Amino acid sequence: MAIPRLILYRDAALADASGPSLQQGISVLVAGQRILAIRPTSNEGILHPDARIVDAGGSTIVPGMVDAHSHVTLPGGSHWIDRGFDAPDLLLQVAEHNGDLLSHAGVRWARDVGSPQAIDPRDGRKRALALRVRERWRADPTRPKMRVAGTWIAHSGVLQPGLDIEADDGPALLAAAKAQLDDGADLLKLYLDGPKKEEAPWSAEDVRAVVEMAHGRGAFVTAHSGFLAGARVGIDGGVDSLEHGFELDSDAVAAMARQKMFLVSTLAIFRSWASFSSTTTIPRFVSDDGKERIARRRERAVESVRLAHRAGVRIAAGTDFGGGSLRANHLAWEVESLVEAGLKPWEALASATVLGGELLDDPDAGRIFEGGPADFFLVHGDPLTDPTALWRVWRVAWLTVPRTGP
Incomplete structure (x- = not known):
């Protein structure tokens, strides 16, 4: 030896x-x-x-830091949604490049919370590409360590068709969640924004059924919550963490603190979008209305994190790279954004290290x-x-x- x-x-x-x-x-x-x-x-x-x-x-x-909200098979940038429909072989190449970027930025762990699906040549089954990346990287100690949520589970009419698994009622949601775990997902990602921002796509009872099933199989459940309605359903349904949480209020964060629920912050995407006003010609970024909308959403999201921090909610730092506009080596940008939201610099670093490890339930991660x-x-x-x-x-x-x- x-x-x-x-x-x-x-x-x-x-x-x-x-x-x-x-x-x-x-x-x-x-x-x-x-x-x-x-x-x-x-x-x-x-x-x-x-x-x-x-x-x-x-x-x-x-x-080594933990990027608690990542999409390793996607490149990010101003055309991030379009890139989700690129050929699977190209997306697997993107993942390898992202692995290099993550490691050289000091990011040891990537919690992947959504990946496009493709036929796996090993068995002919259609499953999230990130699962294949996780298996490949396990054999290489220089590559990032991963937790993978499979692909997005959403109500029809929310995401672009073909990018997600659609479930329009409680039984379909539960079946989709079981299928993701059967495919090898480490955790589940529920998209709790509905076709209408003021309505969640499923009931708290529907979400709770998924949580109980997942916990029974040793898996966590997280929920995308860009709007308050979905956040409330996720909290009432007992999910383990909320992603983004852009519109939380004092009641929501108090409940999260009581339930020891994590908030995964992704504030830096608003800084990224603001930068596109001078580097792209896309109307949503360069028009006066678009810039004002981004500024309003950023202000509201910062206030949500500030409320959560004051309430004692544990905050883990994420970038949303790939599934959003950031790149894989931008976690430092999120740490800066947490300081802007009122965390002390050392607390923001804890969000990117030890608290990320707690979110993963891994005693080694971030320590x-x-x-x-x-x-x-x-x-x-x-x-x-x-x-x-x-x-x-x-x-x-x-x-x-x-x-x-x-």
Whole structure:
């Protein structure tokens, strides 16, 4: 058996998002894919004669981040909806590029909450492409780790036909949910915006039946909720998390806090849309009406996150890359957006690390500890006070492992 290569990351600061202050003068000894020791640099016991020393002075070690709302088979950009209908082989290539972008941005985990379907050549069944990506990446320690929700489950008339699985009543919803789990989904994604924004597509009882079924099979249920009506049904139906939550009110966030429900924030999409006013000619982004609409929605979404944070709701950070306009390496943008919404920088970093791990129910994700996986990266700057430091990635520990696979 080969002896794991030893690497000592010497004399860095550590930002584990457990509080507002850096731990300075820290060295981390890694063997292969595991952390052997995290000690003060002054402790000479951390030195090992066989270790390759990486002088990390002036940099900060950060736990590998969790993008809690991603779409790994889609590229994002201003034509993001159209790209969902690209050929499956092209979308699988997009996923590989996204995997590179995620890792080099310090994102270790991608929670995929919607992927187009295609025939799987292995068995001839039609299933979400992201399931195939998850299996491929499991064999390669340099690729992002994934949780996959299969494809979107929505009422007819909400998403473009062919992009989702349509369910127009409770029995159809339950059957669609069971089929997704049978295909290998780790969790379920219900699209709780209906054809009319003031109405949810299903009842709370319908949603609760799905939640009970999924929990019985060890799976979580999350819900897209761009509007308040759907959020209320998701809360009453007992889903585990709400995605977006752009129009929450004080009653909704109080109920979420009582139920220990997560909010997955995706505020940065509004910044992205605003940037398109100068980089595209698409009317919804460049017209005065379009820009005003984006500004209003952004203001309301920021207020929703602010309400949730004040109520004690756990917030996990997501980008909606691929299924929205952001790209796979833009999670730092969401951390910045959470600070704008009132979180302290260290709290926003926690949303992108440890709280993302709690959402996944994975004790290793978003954390750094002795005996744990060497899932960390190094930046220049202090992300506990300055979220823009997360854009300045210098080194990614898990990319030092020899890559396997295609």
